[in-house]
Amino acid sequence: MIAARLSIVTLGVEDMSLMRAFYRSLGWPEQSSANDEHAMFLTGGGVLALFPLDELARDANTKPPNTFDGFRGFTLACNLESREAVDLAFETLREAGAEIVKEPEEVFWGGYSGYFIDPEENYWEVAHNPFVTFDERGGLIASE
Secondary structure (H helix, E strand, C coil): CCCCCEEEEEECCCHHHHHHHHHCCCCCCCCCEEEEEEEEEEECEEEEEEEEHHHHHCCCCCCCCCCCCCCCCCCEEEEECHHHHHHHHHHHHHHCCEEEEEEEEECCCEEEEEEEEECCCCEEEECCCCCCCEEECEEEEECC
């Protein structure tokens, strides 16, 4: 059995300094050991890591993709405590230069969410889910 735990999400990046600057501009705390070879941002209950794309592919014993053009078939999500927090997050995203691809709105599952893409076209959802709570670190506690 493998514990159902998502501890680190690592994005293979082409421009480390651009991506580090973007996530810092969102106010995300970066580990002090970060540099232009790797970076780690502390999130509620986990870590967002940035690693050079070619090196990440080599570490995974594969080759890097030919292109990152458009949607890749997955999204990352940041869940917040309220609709107002989502709206404030989108103000911060606009100031940081993020491309907003879907403005926040009420959604079919009963929440409120919108989407942006970061400078290397990773899709992020920012949402308020009224059916979940958070632990003291900001980690999501799913309802039963």
